[in-house]
Each structure stands twice: as C-alpha cells, then as structure tokens.
Amino acid sequence: MHEADVVTQRKRKLEKIIEAGFDPYPHKFPYTHTVSELVKQLARCAHDELEASPIHVRTCGRLIALRAHGKAAFAHVSDGQSRIQIYLKKDRVSERTFELYEFLDIGDLVGVAGEIFRTRTGELTVSVKELDLLAKCLLPLPEKWHGLTDTEIRYRQRYVDLIANPEVGNIFRRRAAIVRELRRFLDERDYVEVETPMMQPMAGGATARPFETFHKTLGIHLYLRVAPELYLKRLVVGGFPRVYELSRNFRNEGISVMHNPEFTMLEFYQAYSDYFDLMDLSQELLTQIVERVTGSRKVEYQGEVIDFGRWHRFTLFDSILHFWNLPTEKPSPTDLKNAGPLRKILDANQISYVPSMGAGALVGRLFEAVVENQLRHPTIIYDYPVEISPLAKTRDDDPSIAERFELFVGGIEIANAYSELNDPEEQRRRFEEQLKRRVAGDEEAHGMDEDYIRSLCYGLPPTAGEGIGVDRLTMILTDMRSIREVILFPHRRPESVE
RNA sequence: GGGCCGUUAGCUCAAUUGGCAGAGCAACUGACUCUUAAUCAGUAGGUUGGAGGUUCGAUUCCUCCACGGCUCACCA
Incomplete structure (x- = not known):
C-alpha cells in the first residue's frame, strides 16, 4: 500500500462525508472538558456513582485507536497529553452519526458528546450520543506499538513524533x-x-x-x-x-x-x-x-x-x-603551571592540543580529558x-x-x-x-x-x-x-x- | 571535517554461504453491540536510499554519492 493510495482512500472518505451533508472542517467545537480534565476530575468516580447521577460531557481530540465491533465500536481520543475511551453503539446514536463513524480513520480529529460511564473492566468511557468530525487526517499515522523511532522523521516532522x-x-x-x-x-x-x-x-x-x-x-x-x-x-x-x-x-x-x-x-x-x-x-x-x-x-x-x-x-x-585516573604518574602542582611538563603529560596520554597553546590552555585540555x-x-x-x-x-x-x-x-x-x-x-x-x-x-x-x-x-x-x-x-x-x-x-x- | 555503524512495505523489524523479498501493525473487503496490542476469515501493498561494478544470479560482495546514528576534533 503506497502512502499515496492511503491518501486517495481517505480523500474519498472525506468526499463521502461531505456528500452526507457534514461540514468537513467546522470552525469550532464547544466542549465542557478537555480529555485531560475528564481523566483528572473523574479518576475516582466509581461505576455506581456515575450510573446514579450521569454526567454529560463534550470533549474533543485526536482518534488514536479504533476497535470496531460491527454495530458498536471502542476508540481512544487523545488531547495530546491524556487519552479517554469512547464507546459508540449503533442503537444509541442517530443513523447519520453512525454513518459518519463508518467514514472515520485513526488520526481524525473528533468531538463527542455523551455520558461518562465505566466499562466492565473499569475504564472511564464516554458513551457517545453525538459525534462530529473536526478535521480529517489524510496521512497514515505511525505504528501503535513501537511508535515512531526513525530520528529523521521524528525531528523533521516533530508533529508526527508528538502524536x-x-x-x-x-x-x-x-x-x-x-x-x-x-x-x-x-x-x-x-x-x-x-x-x-x-x-x-x-x-x-x-x-x-x-x-x-x-x-x-x-x-x-x-x-x-x-x-x-x-x-x-x-x-x-x-x-x-x-x-x-x-x-x-x-x-x-x-x-x-x-x-x-x-x-x-x-x-x-x-x-x-x-x-x-x-x-x-x-x-x-x-x-x-x-x-x-x-x-x-x-x-x-x-x-x-x-x-x-x-x-x-x-x-x-x-x-x-x-x-587523576590516567595511566601515567600523577603530576605535581608545579607541572600543571608549566607548558613543558603539561605537553609531556598530554603527549604521554595521547590527548591532542594545538601547539600554540600556553600553559593555561594546556591545563584546560588536561582538565577536560581527566x-x-x-x-x-x-x-x-x-x-x-x-x-x-x-x-x-x-x-x-x-x-x-x-x-x-x-x-x-x-x-x-x-x-x-x-x-x-x-x-x-x-x-x-x-x-x-x-x-x-x-x-x-x-x-x-x-x-x-x-x-x-x-x-x-x-x-x-x-x-x-x-x-x-x-x-x-x-x-x-x-x-x-x-x-x-x-x-x-x-x-x-x-x-x-x- | 575524520573513524565506525546503519538505510528493506505508511510504521516497527526479519531474510541461512550470493539462490523465489517476509511478518506484525496500519490500509481494504466481510463477520462481530463491554473492547482495550480486540478477535476471526480474506485482499492489496516492494525499482531493498541513489548511481555504477563483480557475478549465471546481488537486500547480501566492491566503489562512489545522499541521509542518519555513535564517536573524535571545535564548541556551551
């Protein structure tokens, strides 16, 4: 799969999203919490607590993992610092929203609205009622396990490194x-x-x-x-x-x-x-x-x-x-003040120096080396x-x-x-x-x-x-x-x- | 600038002595309504960094070039 083919595929999805009547690049997404805020504030909220008094939230970020289960899906949304799981179930969202979900890719920026709950395994999760695409990711992201290690790409495309x-x-x-x-x-x-x-x-x-x-x-x-x-x-x-x-x-x-x-x-x-x-x-x-x-x-x-x-x-x-840890004998304090003895010490230990250096520069070299x-x-x-x-x-x-x-x-x-x-x-x-x-x-x-x-x-x-x-x-x-x-x-x- | 090592699919990595270039993830098709490296079945994806050389045959050996890593020199 060439990278260009991935881009073509994703552009095609973007066209379909537009055909379905969605704004592919909306201007804003009003949110109640950042992902980090949700994770921090609700860290100790127990399952029953959330069930008894549901909390409605709107949050947004980048889709960094997607696990589709036919008529349902789990995904993780990241704000760059923290991640939170979202859960989307066909019978809890509109047909239109589910259609949008089917055109999403890992890397897309999304906004979600829904209630917070804890899954069977205890993970804090947004049960999605509404879903918005905020911007499409047209290029494939690096691999999810090892991340990105190629320093060439990491430094040149720091934005990819950070994602x-x-x-x-x-x-x-x-x-x-x-x-x-x-x-x-x-x-x-x-x-x-x-x-x-x-x-x-x-x-x-x-x-x-x-x-x-x-x-x-x-x-x-x-x-x-x-x-x-x-x-x-x-x-x-x-x-x-x-x-x-x-x-x-x-x-x-x-x-x-x-x-x-x-x-x-x-x-x-x-x-x-x-x-x-x-x-x-x-x-x-x-x-x-x-x-x-x-x-x-x-x-x-x-x-x-x-x-x-x-x-x-x-x-x-x-x-x-x-x-002092060099193999040659430890110099005397007087040796360190004079260019002649210093050159001998540096030579004996294969430490390079410039001939024009005086005693001061030579002792500086010795300091660096030792x-x-x-x-x-x-x-x-x-x-x-x-x-x-x-x-x-x-x-x-x-x-x-x-x-x-x-x-x-x-x-x-x-x-x-x-x-x-x-x-x-x-x-x-x-x-x-x-x-x-x-x-x-x-x-x-x-x-x-x-x-x-x-x-x-x-x-x-x-x-x-x-x-x-x-x-x-x-x-x-x-x-x-x-x-x-x-x-x-x-x-x-x-x-x-x- | 010198020395050593490296460059294989979008990403992370394999490939025996020089003998059919492969895997996982990502992607695509299908199944799946509590998964979390989701799972299962299938599909596609390669000018092996570039140019030359040796050879019946080169990812593999040689030369040059590009880029990177480490290291030495210079420097904070």
Missing part, C-alpha cells in the same frame, strides 16, 4: 516548567528581565564564529549574537544592578549531541558581587529548580542518581589532582587560567588565574560564571590581544568593541555574571542524552527533494 510518542510532549512540558521556574527564581530576587539585540554589528561576549546577515536599508552587515553579555553589562553600567535575559544564542559551529546552532541561555548579572556570591546563588537556584520541577532533589540521569543535595567544589588545579566526565554530582570548578577566560577579572593574589567557575552535572557543563572585568584599560588590552589573533586568522577571536569600552569608562560596578545552558539543564532533568531531544525543531540538513 505517535506522547512522552515526547512531557519533555517539552518539563522544559517549559524549567524556564518558568528560572524566571520565578530571578524575579523573586528583583532581577529585571530585559531583551537586548539578537542582531549585532559585532558578535561579542563569547569566542565563537557567528552567523552573518545583511540589513538592506542600513546597508550594513549584522551578526546573530553569540552571547548577550556585553549588552547586559552596559545595562549594569546604566543602573540595572540585577538583570537577566533568557533567550537564544547562535553559534556557527559544529552540531553534536551537545550542540545546536541556536541554543537557549539564561544570562544574569549581579552588581556589587563576585564569583563566590554566584556559586552560592547557583547552588540555591539549581536545587530549587530541580525540586520544583521534579518534586525531588534526586534525579536519575542515564542510569545514575544525581543528588542535588550533594554539592562539591574544587579549584580546577585541585580537581585534576583529585580525579575531570569533566567524572563530575556526575553537581560540582563547581573554580579558578580558571586567565588564558582561556578573556572576559573575567583576575585574582588579586595571582594574575594568571581568573575569578571564574563552571558548573558540571552528569559530566555536562551547565553553567559558566565569573567576576566581570571592569577595568576599561585592561579590557582594551585584552581586546587588542584578541584582535592580533583575529588578524592571525582565528575566526572566533573577539573584535574590538569601542562602545563597550566607552561604557566601562563610565564605571561598571564590581559585578559577577553567569550563563546557564537551558537546553543542557533540560537534558539533565529529562534524562536525555542528546540536545536534539530537548529542542523541538533541531537543525538538520534540508530535506532532499525527491
């Missing part, structure tokens, strides 16, 4: 809850939510390759933002001591189970604070989000229980020594080499160390935060450093942002800022291994034209 695999909807309902709770947490603490440009004349605030676009009237190139960071800090200068933005960033990089070209980030800034204040805040924030969203502090991720009641903190250097994957429980890693932290303020006692931390859960980096650099002269020097790299061909190197430096010249209070990857946080709280499972329409190559 065939109702648990997929729960991932996105939970994602919505996470976003809601993040906002609530910050709103309660007097952070102001703002919206800054997505299209920027210069893509700053992170080292990443941007997407480029063009504004015709202005005749200028614009870049999709890689981070809102520099605009948010301008706002702190202007007098918003607590701001946040929760929206999309765009990075023209590879696609993987951890990366999508557009991703959602929460970025927030808090004046008169440093990175230690944000460590405490992050811990409180995540613990609260997890509890409110899942109802527990413990979350199962990929077969492991992650306890948001157990937090760990290490400096980056200590973490390498603490989690530690990252072992950080299952919520862990804060702090004090990063300044070499890999161009926008962070350095420690007073050690200018090679940036006041920066990252937060890991389930081996995944969830957040990145630092004490913001607020010295305009130093900021200019760092931009100039980046410019040199840009000239040398590094596409990801930062450009010179004169206006940002000008804003710093008006005085940025001591400020700490943090970014939280909302997609990755959602992965942890929905037990998903791939970022594509928590993004409704993940980017793919265009569908090939047949």
Whole structure:
C-alpha cells in the first residue's frame, strides 16, 4: 500500500462525508472538558456513582485507536497529553452519526458528546450520543506499538513524533516548567528581565564564529549574537544592578549531541558581587529548580542518581589532582603551571592540543580529558587560567588565574560564571590581544568593541555574571542524552527533494 | 571535517554461504453491540536510499554519492 493510495482512500472518505451533508472542517467545537480534565476530575468516580447521577460531557481530540465491533465500536481520543475511551453503539446514536463513524480513520480529529460511564473492566468511557468530525487526517499515522523511532522523521516532522510518542510532549512540558521556574527564581530576587539585540554589528561576549546577515536599508552587515553579555553589562553600567535575559544564542559551529546552532541561555548579572556570591546563588537556584520541577532533589540521569543535595567544589588545579585516573604518574602542582611538563603529560596520554597553546590552555585540555566526565554530582570548578577566560577579572593574589567557575552535572557543563572585568584599560588590552589573533586568522577571536569600552569608562560596578545552558539543564532533568531531544525543531540538513 | 555503524512495505523489524523479498501493525473487503496490542476469515501493498561494478544470479560482495546514528576534533 503506497502512502499515496492511503491518501486517495481517505480523500474519498472525506468526499463521502461531505456528500452526507457534514461540514468537513467546522470552525469550532464547544466542549465542557478537555480529555485531560475528564481523566483528572473523574479518576475516582466509581461505576455506581456515575450510573446514579450521569454526567454529560463534550470533549474533543485526536482518534488514536479504533476497535470496531460491527454495530458498536471502542476508540481512544487523545488531547495530546491524556487519552479517554469512547464507546459508540449503533442503537444509541442517530443513523447519520453512525454513518459518519463508518467514514472515520485513526488520526481524525473528533468531538463527542455523551455520558461518562465505566466499562466492565473499569475504564472511564464516554458513551457517545453525538459525534462530529473536526478535521480529517489524510496521512497514515505511525505504528501503535513501537511508535515512531526513525530520528529523521521524528525531528523533521516533530508533529508526527508528538502524536505517535506522547512522552515526547512531557519533555517539552518539563522544559517549559524549567524556564518558568528560572524566571520565578530571578524575579523573586528583583532581577529585571530585559531583551537586548539578537542582531549585532559585532558578535561579542563569547569566542565563537557567528552567523552573518545583511540589513538592506542600513546597508550594513549584522551578526546573530553569540552571547548577550556585553549588552547586559552596559545595562549594569546604566543602573540595572540585577538583570537577566533568557533567550537564544547562535553559534556557527559544529552540531553534536551537545550542540545546536541556536541554543537557549539564561544570562544574569549581579552588581556589587563576585564569583563566590554566584556559586552560592547557583547552588540555591539549581536545587530549587530541580525540586520544583521534579518534586525531588534526586534525579536519575542515564542510569545514575544525581543528588542535588550533594554539592562539591574544587579549584580546577585541585580537581585534576583529585580525579587523576590516567595511566601515567600523577603530576605535581608545579607541572600543571608549566607548558613543558603539561605537553609531556598530554603527549604521554595521547590527548591532542594545538601547539600554540600556553600553559593555561594546556591545563584546560588536561582538565577536560581527566575531570569533566567524572563530575556526575553537581560540582563547581573554580579558578580558571586567565588564558582561556578573556572576559573575567583576575585574582588579586595571582594574575594568571581568573575569578571564574563552571558548573558540571552528569559530566555536562551547565553553567559558566565569573567576576566581570571592569577595568576599561585592561579590557582594551585584552581586546587588542584578541584582535592580533583575529588578524592571525582565528575566526572566533573577539573584535574590538569601542562602545563597550566607552561604557566601562563610565564605571561598571564590581559585578559577577553567569550563563546557564537551558537546553543542557533540560537534558539533565529529562534524562536525555542528546540536545536534539530537548529542542523541538533541531537543525538538520534540508530535506532532499525527491 | 575524520573513524565506525546503519538505510528493506505508511510504521516497527526479519531474510541461512550470493539462490523465489517476509511478518506484525496500519490500509481494504466481510463477520462481530463491554473492547482495550480486540478477535476471526480474506485482499492489496516492494525499482531493498541513489548511481555504477563483480557475478549465471546481488537486500547480501566492491566503489562512489545522499541521509542518519555513535564517536573524535571545535564548541556551551
């Protein structure tokens, strides 16, 4: 059976429905309850109760299963979240209604009116008196047992995925809850939510390759933002001591189970604070989000229980020594500060690195290779080499160390935060450093942002800022291994034209 | 971009050493007024991702291409 033949058959049924005088695409269906409401509200209503005082309802949804019994039929109607059984008996409906039923297919959108009862096996069921077709499903739905597993179709035609695999909807309902709770947490603490440009004349605030676009009237190139960071800090200068933005960033990089070209980030800034204040805040924030969203502090991720009641903190250097598991001898703290010994360690363990990397970048590589994957429980890693932290303020006692931390859960980096650099002269020097790299061909190197430096010249209070990857946080709280499972329409190559 | 694995009916999957391409669900016809993976009887549905090659013969072996999955690199 070709798909085209199924469509032809269903179109023919639609014509017959029209011939019988039914409106094939009615404009509305007034209902008394959604399917979910029925299931929830009547969950405890017993058989006798329903029999003694019948409840008339009107509800609607998609027909997802159909069991025909000649002059009667059972079916399930879904509102996308819950399903309820309906029972249609020839001698309880009009001839016209029964005729309509005979033209229905699995997938059709229907409205029903009738009384609620419980079947012999106790299932809550609508005994249908009236039936309406609300829209016809012309294409066949995937198989009812295994659902749809082909990722190609699941992501490209997410609507089919959501129909065939109702648990997929729960991932996105939970994602919505996470976003809601993040906002609530910050709103309660007097952070102001703002919206800054997505299209920027210069893509700053992170080292990443941007997407480029063009504004015709202005005749200028614009870049999709890689981070809102520099605009948010301008706002702190202007007098918003607590701001946040929760929206999309765009990075023209590879696609993987951890990366999508557009991703959602929460970025927030808090004046008169440093990175230690944000460590405490992050811990409180995540613990609260997890509890409110899942109802527990413990979350199962990929077969492991992650306890948001157990937090760990290490400096980056200590973490390498603490989690050391490579076959070669554990390095000394001095080894980790010097490029020569670091190269030897990386070489001996077949960890790749770029020759131009200094000690800071090399120790960063070593951290990624040794530690990252072992950080299952919520862990804060702090004090990063300044070499890999161009926008962070350095420690007073050690200018090679940036006041920066990252937060890991389930081996995944969830957040990145630092004490913001607020010295305009130093900021200019760092931009100039980046410019040199840009000239040398590094596409990801930062450009010179004169206006940002000008804003710093008006005085940025001591400020700490943090970014939280909302997609990755959602992965942890929905037990998903791939970022594509928590993004409704993940980017793919265009569908090939047949 | 590199490596490995995959692509068979609308969906989920089989097919022995290279020897007639199959099942379940969905669809169609018929039976059936408390079923729920409804059941029973029957019917139809395939350029095996695409192009080439080896062979008497290719879903199976080889090459290239497209798409996907995992992984490494880059990155959050």
